[in-house]
Amino acid sequence: MAKSDDCVHILQGLLVFGNVVIGMCGIALTAECIYVVSNPHGAYPLLKATENSDIHAAAWIGIFVGLALFALSILGIIGVIKASRTLLLVYIILMLITFAFEMASCITAATHQDSLTPNVFLKQMLERYQKSEPNNNSDNEVTKTWNELMLQNHCCGVNGPSDWQEYTSAFRLTHSDADYPWPRACCVLDAKGLPVNLDGCKLGVSGYYNSNGCYDAISGPVNAHAWGVAWFGFAILCWTFCVLLGTMFYWSGIEY
Amino acid sequence: LPYVPQVPPMALLGRVTATTFALERPRGVFDGHADASDSVWLAVAFANGERSLFLWQGTWGPSPQPLTHHLCRAASAAFRNPQCRAEVPLYQQLLAACSYMTLETAAAEYSCSAPSPAVLRVGGDTACGDQDRQDPCNGPLPSPGPYRVKFLLMGCRGPKAETRWSEPILLRTALSPSTIEPAPARPGSALVVIASILASLGAALAAAVLGALGAKAWGSLCHRGLGTGAFIRRSYRSHHIPPALPQPPPPGCGCSPPGLCPSA
Numbered sequence: 001m002a003k004s005d006d007c008v009h010i011l012q013g014l015l016v017f018g019n020v021v022i023g024m025c026g027i028a029l030t031a032e033c034i035y036v037v038s039n040p041h042g043a044y045p046l047l048k049a050t051e052n053s054d055i056h057a058a059a060w061i062g063i064f065v066g067l068a069l070f071a072l073s074i075l076g077i078i079g080v081i082k083a084s085r086t087l088l089l090v091y092i093i094l095m096l097i098t099f100a101f102e103m104a105s106c107i108t109a110a111t112h113q114d115s116l117t118p119n120v121f122l123k124q125m126l127e128r129y130q131k132s133e134p135n136n137n138s139d140n141e142v143t144k145t146w147n148e149l150m151l152q153n154h155c156c157g158v159n160g161p162s163d164w165q166e167y168t169s170a171f172r173l174t175h176s177d178a179d180y181p182w183p184r185a186c187c188v189l190d191a192k193g194l195p196v197n198l199d200g201c202k203l204g205v206s207g208y209y210n211s212n213g214c215y216d217a218i219s220g221p222v223n224a225h226a227w228g229v230a231w232f233g234f235a236i237l238c239w240t241f242c243v244l245l246g247t248m249f250y251w252s253g254i255e256y
Numbered sequence: 257l258p259y260v261p262q263v264p265p266m267a268l269l270g271r272v273t274a275t276t277f278a279l280e281r282p283r284g285v286f287d288g289h290a291d292a293s294d295s296v297w298l299a300v301a302f303a304n305g306e307r308s309l310f311l312w313q314g315t316w317g318p319s320p321q322p323l324t325h326h327l328c329r330a331a332s333a334a335f336r337n338p339q340c341r342a343e344v345p346l347y348q349q350l351l352a353a354c355s356y357m358t359l360e361t362a363a364a365e366y367s368c369s370a371p372s373p374a375v376l377r378v379g380g381d382t383a384c385g386d387q388d389r390q391d392p393c394n395g396p397l398p399s400p401g402p403y404r405v406k407f408l409l410m411g412c413r414g415p416k417a418e419t420r421w422s423e424p425i426l427l428r429t430a431l432s433p434s435t436i437e438p439a440p441a442r443p444g445s446a447l448v449v450i451a452s453i454l455a456s457l458g459a460a461l462a463a464a465v466l467g468a469l470g471a472k473a474w475g476s477l478c479h480r481g482l483g484t485g486a487f488i489r490r491s492y493r494s495h496h497i498p499p500a501l502p503q504p505p506p507p508g509c510g511c512s513p514p515g516l517c518p519s520a
Binding site for chain 2: 092096099100103106107110111113114115117119120122123126127160161162165166167168169172176177178179181199202203204205209211230231234237238241244245248251252
């Protein structure tokens with residue numbers, strides 16, 4: 001009898017430890033998702049313009065899931081220590097619902113990160129940058145964001161300045177190819193904001209223009225946010241799965 | 257002159273664009289042939305076999321709109337050197353004559369010792385076609401070509417020397433951005449991993465819960481019958497048979513410890 005008592009105590013101890021970890025991870029997930037929601041990176045207007053802000057939906061779900069995990073972990077600890085069947089049954093059912101929501105958030109974040117290919121930004125840039133009759137405010141935002149991106153990161157276009165040569169664009173309508181093979185922001189500028197060597201920039205002499213593309217500068221922060229939400233949520237779910245299995249085993253062994 | 261003009265071989269991104277192209281500067285080619293007052297022109301003509309001339313209407317739709325349709329066959333072969341400066345075909349006549357001359361520079365600038373950039377740009381003057389100028393100017397090229405060029409050394413009395421025609425130079429043609437496919441062809445491997453693992457975990461959990469609840473329901477249904485296993489414990493607990501009570505002491509024996517009754 002003492003041996004099975006020991007086993008029960010060990011199982012209780014493991015379940016309490018598991019719930020403590022879940023509670024802490026829930027708080028961490030809430031904090032991380034609040035950070036993602038409230039701290040948009042510089043390229044956020046571009047994401048808004050693609051009408052693909054799934055990462056925000058995933059982060060909002062993550063905030064509430066984190067709080068729910070914290071509350072449920074406390075309920076779980078109480079239920080395990082008291083060996084109460086009703087408490088543990090409520091705990092298991094609510095945890096399953098939370099599990100389902102967190103699964104949705106994870107997959108949404110991973111899908112969002114997957115869908116942001118260079119071509120998405122390339123098409124948006126060609127169609128909207130310096131559009132002469134902006135339909136709405138988002139076109140102005142796109143232009144402003146691209147100018148800031150190109151100036152701060154010393155880059156040009158999505159894959160490089162050749163984007164402006166390979167495709168026609170809204171920019172090309174208002175700026176002739178002879179004068180502006182690519183926008184002035186692609187040239188190396190001096191302290192006053194004027195190109196150091198305009199002819200060199202137009203010809204593409206290295207040193208007078210920025211030859212690398214901006215895709216790395218855009219995708220870096222976007223990927224960091226998306227992976228943070230997706231992979232951390234995935235890790236929490238794996239741990240929660242184990243704790244839930246243990247809790248169900250414990251629940252089924254409790255006597256009335 | 258045996259010199260052949262060519263596009264600069266070094267890797268310049270802008271050496272050929274949609275309306276301009278660059279040429280290597282011919283250093284020292286005209287030394288010995290040129291006087292101080294001579295000038296060097298660049299003759300630009302459509303290459304042999306150029307069939308028609310399209311003019312862009314400025315829209316970036318799926319296809320260019322032809323404004324004029326003009327046959328320019330064998331323009332470079334048919335090019336006649338002008339005999340004096342007044343006969344020089346101008347940029348404005350490119351569409352009509354299928355050739356023109358531009359980039360008039362003093363011959364001294366092409367000598368070996370002249371410090372100057374290594375590259376000439378054809379088509380860089382966007383103010384060219386604006387007014388009805390009758391001066392030779394270097395306007396942007398209206399069609400992708402291909403073009404052939406040669407340098408012509410002109411003196412007071414006419415052409416003095418010329419280089420060979422260059423190879424055909426084809427300018428860039430830009431595609432419309434509607435040809436860009438923004439969606440990825442297949443989902444990434446990380447997405448597949450996450451989705452499949454999470455789906456299997458969720459399914460396992462749901463199966464475990466249903467299994468546990470089902471087993472409990474099944475057990476409670478069999479509760480009245482001959483249940484086995486853990487449920488015996490339950491039935492035992494429900495019909496708890498208390499252990500047998502100690503027998504009441506026989507009447508007349510007033511002693512508390514049994515067995516210590518006085519024999520009487």
